[in-house]
Amino acid sequence: MRIRPMESSSTPSGGSTRREATRQKLYEAAVTLIAEQGFSATTVDEIAERAGVAKGTVYYNFASKSVLFEELLRHGVGLLTASLREAAEQTARDGGSKVDALDAMIRAGLGFIARYPSFTQLYVAELYRTNRAWQSTLMVVRQQVNAAIEDVLHAGVANGEFSPEIDVRLTAAALVGMVLVAALDWQSFQPERSLDDVHSALSRLLQGRVSGDR
Amino acid sequence: MRIRPMESSSTPSGGSTRREATRQKLYEAAVTLIAEQGFSATTVDEIAERAGVAKGTVYYNFASKSVLFEELLRHGVGLLTASLREAAEQTARDGGSKVDALDAMIRAGLGFIARYPSFTQLYVAELYRTNRAWQSTLMVVRQQVNAAIEDVLHAGVANGEFSPEIDVRLTAAALVGMVLVAALDWQSFQPERSLDDVHSALSRLLQGRVSGDR
DNA sequence: GTTTTTGCACTGACCAGTCAGTTCAAAAGA
DNA sequence: TCTTTTGAACTGACTGGTCAGTGCAAAAAC
Structure with a gap:
């Protein structure tokens, strides 16, 4: 049972700020992990690691x-x-x-x-x-x-x-x-x-x- | 969005031991909670409480x-x-x-x-x-x-x-x-x-x- | 010089699973 | 009939670990 991750929709529509790129990376990381494990079983640390950013960045970008x-x-x-x-x-x-x-x-x-x-x-x-x-x-x-x-x-x-x-x-x-x-x-x-x-x-x-x- | 719980199939088929009744209660409690919240977000304590048994009973009946x-x-x-x-x-x-x-x-x-x-x-x-x-x-x-x-x-x-x-x-x-x-x-x-x-x-x-x- | 990211230590809540002890119905014994 | 014993079923306090979210100083990016 293989399922590919959600790749970038590469839609830098609107403002292609640095922030936007980080958010996109976080979406991609989160979607794969949550699809596999479910929301509760997926940790913020995992998401950050998969996205290649620090945990603090997750909270800088999302409440x-x-x-x-x-x-x-x-x-x-x-x-x-x-x-x-x-x-x-x-x-x-x-x-x-x-x-x-x-x-x-x-x-x-x-x-x-x-x-x-x-x-x-x-x-x-x-x-x-x-x-x-x-x-x-x-x-x-x-x-x-x-x-x-x-x-x-x-x-x-x-x-x-x-x-x-x-x-x-x-x-x-x-x-x-x-x-x-x-x-x-x-x-x-x-x-x-x-x-x-x-x-x-x-x-x-x-x-x-x-x-x-x- | 209302969804009724899974009631007992009331099938005391086979052995209607006390144990079987307990397991049935646990199934009923678990199915509702997991349907609502998902597996990971549902705690064993919740299941036990909803079923009206002690937490230990869950582990007595299921590994x-x-x-x-x-x-x-x-x-x-x-x-x-x-x-x-x-x-x-x-x-x-x-x-x-x-x-x-x-x-x-x-x-x-x-x-x-x-x-x-x-x-x-x-x-x-x-x-x-x-x-x-x-x-x-x-x-x-x-x-x-x-x-x-x-x-x-x-x-x-x-x-x-x-x-x-x-x-x-x-x-x-x-x-x-x-x-x-x-x-x-x-x-x-x-x-x-x-x-x-x-x-x-x-x-x-x-x-x-x-x-x-x- | 402002925004964004990093790294990391910390906290407090929460939770799966354990275990020593209790309950009680029914079998054995008298 | 009454008493004792047995053991399956159940209990709930406890433990060891995990995790969301925080705080902050320093670095990097723009």
């Missing part, structure tokens, strides 16, 4: 371990939702259907997970935890991801492409789960397979082409 | 905190796989198709999750952690669950009901993810909805009846 984690969550989910929405908009520009948009989002999701598997692990692991300090942050980011999909489903219902009977909220959650779990399975146990390969399997499922006919 | 957790995992996944296989076999006896079997398994899965939401939370959260003491146990139980679904998919391919093109492993993983995430969404955010309601939404997705036609 606490929890805050570091929360900002990491927001950072990663920001990248994911941007990618999903971009995929949907691209198919819209190309005059594609809403099914095409969903398909493109699945592909984008798989691409994100292939790029940042550790972040994905961590996201899944923390998603349904309750009574945690970052509970509210988690709700917000979860909603961001799901909303990106719900928007496409709603649009599809509105233009008659999808049945008005569909349950948008549950369907979106189900799609997220489908992609997350299948992709983690892929990354963990069959990392040699191509994205196209995995995408076609999920695409088939989405479009009900599992049954032999057609 | 360590990890072992308690592993046995809890095995216990819960045993219940789940039994339920899934039973559902599949029932449709087979009724002369149903393999799609019917999958549908019944989705229903069984939802039923299980409604009954033991905490266990499900915990399962999802720990499923993709690496470098942990119970790593091998986790692999085994994961495989048990997925295999129950893969068996049905294989049977469906064999009898021509499913396309031989489908990727059995990935499709099974995707189905697991679909049900898990949708059900947790249900339990966490819309617990008032009925199982039938949720089941029909997922059933629709499985059978490609999302698009407006038919």
